[in-house]
Amino acid sequence: MTTRTLLRAATTLVLLAVSIALVRALWLDYMDSPWTRDGRVRAQVVRISTDVSGLVSDVRVRDNQYVHKGDVLYVLDPARFQYAIAQADADLLRAQAQLAETKARMTAAQTELAMKRAQAARRARLAGDAISEESRTDADSLARQSEATYAGAVAAFASAQAQVKAAEVAQRTATLNLARSEAHAPADGYITNLDLYPGDFASAGVARMALVDAHSFWVYGYFEETKLPAVRVGDRARVRLLSGGEPIEGHVESLASGIADRDNPTSSGDLLADVNPIFTWVRLAQRVPVRIHLDRVPAGIKLAMGMTCTVSLTPSARP
Numbered sequence: 001m002t003t004r005t006l007l008r009a010a011t012t013l014v015l016l017a018v019s020i021a022l023v024r025a026l027w028l029d030y031m032d033s034p035w036t037r038d039g040r041v042r043a044q045v046v047r048i049s050t051d052v053s054g055l056v057s058d059v060r061v062r063d064n065q066y067v068h069k070g071d072v073l074y075v076l077d078p079a080r081f082q083y084a085i086a087q088a089d090a091d092l093l094r095a096q097a098q099l100a101e102t103k104a105r106m107t108a109a110q111t112e113l114a115m116k117r118a119q120a121a122r123r124a125r126l127a128g129d130a131i132s133e134e135s136r137t138d139a140d141s142l143a144r145q146s147e148a149t150y151a152g153a154v155a156a157f158a159s160a161q162a163q164v165k166a167a168e169v170a171q172r173t174a175t176l177n178l179a180r181s182e183a184h185a186p187a188d189g190y191i192t193n194l195d196l197y198p199g200d201f202a203s204a205g206v207a208r209m210a211l212v213d214a215h216s217f218w219v220y221g222y223f224e225e226t227k228l229p230a231v232r233v234g235d236r237a238r239v240r241l242l243s244g245g246e247p248i249e250g251h252v253e254s255l256a257s258g259i260a261d262r263d264n265p266t267s268s269g270d271l272l273a274d275v276n277p278i279f280t281w282v283r284l285a286q287r288v289p290v291r292i293h294l295d296r297v298p299a300g301i302k303l304a305m306g307m308t309c310t311v312s313l314t315p316s317a318r319p
Contacts, residue, residue: 034230034313036223038287039239041307044216046186047207048073052177054080056200056208063194066214073183073209074196081178088171095167099160106153113146189214217294217303219250221311222287231255236314237292241307246298252313253293259286 054076061073189211196208219239223231231252239248292311297303 034223034227034235034315035311036221036227036287037310038222039292039309039311040220040222041241041303041305041309042218042220043303043305044187044213045192045305046189046211046213048183048185048209048211049205049207050076050180050183050202051204052076052081052180053204054181054202056196056198056202059194059196059198061191061194061209063191065191067185067189067191067211069185069187071185073185073191073211074202075183076181076202078178078181081174081181084174085171085178088167088174092164092167092171095160095163099157099164102153102157102160106150106157109146109150109153113143113150116143116146183209185211187211187213187215212305217297217305218253219248219292219294219309219311221290221292223290223311224285225288226285228255228288230315231290231313232316234316236316238312238314239292239294240310240312241301242309243302243307245301248294248298248301249296250292250294253291255291256289259288 056074057077058075059073060075061067061071067073192210192212194209196202200208202208219237221237233252233254235252237250237252239250241248290311
């Protein structure tokens with residue numbers, strides 16, 4: 001065997017060894033490094049509703065429109081709420097009039113009570129030959145009767161005060177209902193999947209519009225459980241959207257502490273685990289959500305909830 005042949009064989013063996021080492025390194029990097037292609041862009045979705053019911057009279061936004069916090073999104077027909085305010089105003093005036101009347105009666109009863117008490121006291125001091133015992137008894141009875149009348153007037157005045165308070169609360173509630181008949185944007189964001197039109201009926205507490213908070217975007221990276229030992233809160237993250245563009249910088253904010261167990265449905269009749277028959281050598285690793293906070297979104301990047309992305313982590317300094 002010539003030297004040239006030996007050199008070729010040695011070169012081939014070296015290249016084969018390097019290839020095997022590179023393939024092994026790539027495989028280990030693929031299996032163990034903290035990265036995943038299973039990432040999703042998430043955001044807070046605010047379900048817009050009113051806490052009063054009524055017909056929608058005006059929708060002031062369009063689908064996919066950007067709105068600012070406090071903007072009016074839609075309005076219910078205000079007529080019924082305005083009538084309720086007018087009724088509450090009238091009830092308050094009536095209650096205030098009753099209060100004034102009962103106060104006047106209480107004042108008159110108090111004056112009469114003072115007079116009757118004074119008369120009874122004077123007659124009680126008179127000598128027996130100046131006034132009869134019957135007159136003293138009558139004066140004392142009239143004084144006690146005046147006390148009862150005054151006590152009733154005081155109770156009526158307290159009741160009238162309570163009625164005024166209730167009427168004031170009803171008036172404020174009617175005013176609040178009119179204000180709440182307008183749905184306002186609770187945050188800056190985008191109206192999405194709009195399906196509300198004038199003439200629709202909106203029930204109290206039932207969401208009729210969705211708003212995606214523009215300042216709440218984050219990413220969930222669904223990492224295989226075999227890679228979780230390499231993930232720590234604070235690790236730097238790089239997010240690449242499937243749509244392309246510059247990568248988004250972020251960091252690991254938190255790791256989920258639980259996922260649904262499809263082998264243990266709590267809805268089963270006997271509450272026993274219904275374990276799927278599987279073979280050990282084909283069992284797939286579970287994926288656990290890792291929440292990524294987005295530190296900087298490059299200009300021109302359009303984020304939409306549900307977009308797919310790749311998440312790569314760079315371990316931070318370990319203690």
